Amino acid sequence: VKRPASELESFVIGLVWQSGPCSAYDVRRALTASPSTQWSASAGAIYPLVRRLEKRGLLQSRTKTRGKRARRLYSVTPAGRRALRHWIGPPIAEEAITVTYDPLRSRARFLKALSKSERIRWVEASLTALEAVESRVQRWHEMYGQEPYAALLTRNGELELQVRRTWLREVRRTVERAP
Amino acid sequence: VKRPASELESFVIGLVWQSGPCSAYDVRRALTASPSTQWSASAGAIYPLVRRLEKRGLLQSRTKTRGKRARRLYSVTPAGRRALRHWIGPPIAEEAITVTYDPLRSRARFLKALSKSERIRWVEASLTALEAVESRVQRWHEMYGQEPYAALLTRNGELELQVRRTWLREVRRTVERAP
DNA sequence: CCGCTCATGTAACTGGTTACATGATTTA
DNA sequence: TAAATCATGTAACCAGTTACATGAGCGG
Numbered sequence: 001v002k003r004p005a006s007e008l009e010s011f012v013i014g015l016v017w018q019s020g021p022c023s024a025y026d027v028r029r030a031l032t033a034s035p036s037t038q039w040s041a042s043a044g045a046i047y048p049l050v051r052r053l054e055k056r057g058l059l060q061s062r063t064k065t066r067g068k069r070a071r072r073l074y075s076v077t078p079a080g081r082r083a084l085r086h087w088i089g090p091p092i093a094e095e096a097i098t099v100t101y102d103p104l105r106s107r108a109r110f111l112k113a114l115s116k117s118e119r120i121r122w123v124e125a126s127l128t129a130l131e132a133v134e135s136r137v138q139r140w141h142e143m144y145g146q147e148p149y150a151a152l153l154t155r156n157g158e159l160e161l162q163v164r165r166t167w168l169r170e171v172r173r174t175v176e177r178a179p
Numbered sequence: 180v181k182r183p184a185s186e187l188e189s190f191v192i193g194l195v196w197q198s199g200p201c202s203a204y205d206v207r208r209a210l211t212a213s214p215s216t217q218w219s220a221s222a223g224a225i226y227p228l229v230r231r232l233e234k235r236g237l238l239q240s241r242t243k244t245r246g247k248r249a250r251r252l253y254s255v256t257p258a259g260r261r262a263l264r265h266w267i268g269p270p271i272a273e274e275a276i277t278v279t280y281d282p283l284r285s286r287a288r289f290l291k292a293l294s295k296s297e298r299i300r301w302v303e304a305s306l307t308a309l310e311a312v313e314s315r316v317q318r319w320h321e322m323y324g325q326e327p328y329a330a331l332l333t334r335n336g337e338l339e340l341q342v343r344r345t346w347l348r349e350v351r352r353t354v355e356r357a358p
Numbered sequence: 359c360c361g362c363t364c365a366t367g368t369a370a371c372t373g374g375t376t377a378c379a380t381g382a383t384t385t386a
Numbered sequence: 387t388a389a390a391t392c393a394t395g396t397a398a399c400c401a402g403t404t405a406c407a408t409g410a411g412c413g414g
Contacts, residue, residue, distance in 0.1 A: 006373075007282065014289040025393050038280040045374050047395055052373095069382055069393075085293060088286045090304035096282035097308040099316065101217040103186065103275035105335050107267045110193040111328060114264060125269035129276040137278065148353055149290060156284050156346050163342040167335050174327055185401075204365050224402050226367055231401095248365075248410055 005058070007095070008039055010087035012049060013058055013080050021062070021073040024050045033143060035136040035157060050074055058083050104129075104164065108171060119175040127168050134161055184237070186274070187218055189266035191228060192237055192259050200241070200252040203229045212322065214315040214336060229253055237262050283308075283343065287350060298354045306347050313340055 005013065015030050016022060024046050031041035039045065053059040058080035061072045076084065087093070104126050111119050137157035144150045184192065194209050195201060203225050210220035218224065232238040237259035240251045255263065266272070283305050290298050316336035323329045 007285070008374085011285055014292070017292060018289065023393075024395090028393095035278045036280055037274070037277045040375070042375065043393090043395065044376075044397085049373085071393075081292070084289060088289055088292060088301065090297070090300050092283070092286075092301075092304045092308045095216070096286065097311050098216045098282065099214045099312055099336055100279040100281045100339060101215055102279045102335070102339075103277065104271070105332060106186070106190055107271075107275065108335075109328070109332055110197065110263060110267055113193070113196060113260070113267060118269070121269050122267065122271075125271050129271045132276050133278055148357065149288070152346075152350055152353055153284060153288055155349060156281070156287075157278055159342045159346050160279065160281075160339075163338045167331075167338055170334060171331055174331055178327065187402085202365075203367090207365095219403070221403065221405095222365090222367065223369085223404075228401085250365075 005053075005083055005087060008045070009049060009053060010084065011039075012046070013053065013076060013084045013087075016050075016059060016074050017076045017081065017084055021075040023071050023073055027074075033140060035133070035140045053080070102164070104168075111171075111175070116175065116178070120172065123168055123172045123175060127165060130161055130164060130168075133157075137161070184232075184262055184266060187224070188228060188232060189263065190218075191225070192232065192255060192263045192266075195229075195238060195253050196255040196260065196263055200254040202250050202252055206253075212319060214312070214319050232259070281343070283347075290350075290354070295354065295357070299351065302347055302351045302354060306344065309340055309343060309347075312336075316340070 012027055012031075015027050019026060019030065027050065028041045028043065028046050031039055031046075050059060050061075054061055054074070057077055059074045060077050061074045063070050064073050065071075089096070107122075111122065114122060137154060140157075141151070141154040145154050191206055194206050198205060198209065206229065207220045207222065207225050210218055210225075229238060229240075233240055233253070236256055238253045239256050240253045242249050243252050244250075268275070286301075290301065293301060316333060319336075320330070320333040324333050
């Protein structure tokens, strides 16, 4: 079966590659810790996923017994490593070349459905909401941000937040001017 | 059935609200025109979706015959309007408060899986890829960007692109410095 | 009249969701 | 020892995907 690995699958291969031999549960924790809420990291997603990847030969597992409990530790096979590199690129995959999806932007598209005063309250609420995002990024940074490549991810989050704030303030100006 | 409308469902309600009575096909075109690739706007997604929304009382339809062909024109019901406003907020829904998902950032997380020269090539390729995104935003702007609220969306795209470029250049510096 | 786009759908699949189950291990 | 959390899963569901089908209308 030579289907290209999905975004989540590839990401999981990456996580396993990064954390050496690790369990599905470890993968779930890494996904949960990540500030992105793109994936829920639910057991129902991850356990079947790693099985799938093993069946395709991208991951391999050995069972390690600790106490009475058997743990299944996954690591990346050479084919998995190739798949990872292929996913990362270059070339950059078509589906990676996108405008990022911002739920706030989506909602702003229909701001006219609100009354003027509500629009302003919406902007304020959004600015406040971004503080929650900020602390999520911060928390992740404190945990993993030592390493220079990891720090780049935090930096991305910071810059993104900055720009969303700037944008929201522009939205506010527009809202205030409009009738 | 009082389940909260999904992100796509709510967005579609918004589109129908914006474009007055319109067909499922119109919705699909609006989604296709949007620079975001979050949704494929496939027929298999949209036709069942609007039916669903009609069954829930958020949309209503009347059939209009033009020539021999029957078109089903949807419009938003008062309940749909309420649902739309509820989705937009305030308060901002939990699931809207997120770090946006950026496939390039995801990939950058595993840049160490590449050789140094490939990392640099990756950054260059990413910068080039963003040009495609830029033209997509530009195209949308030319079509719909007259109206001030629509223009804000383009502005968001512009700012986002700027920041992603800035960030990629920082990545390049990090890559160049690293062993 | 041919081919393209308009327009409306259906069918099969699939990847991810929520919710549940279960037992081991740790901590209060 | 009771409660919490670690750890591994399964089952049912569902929304969105690709792929296909069908026919109208229109421009060359």
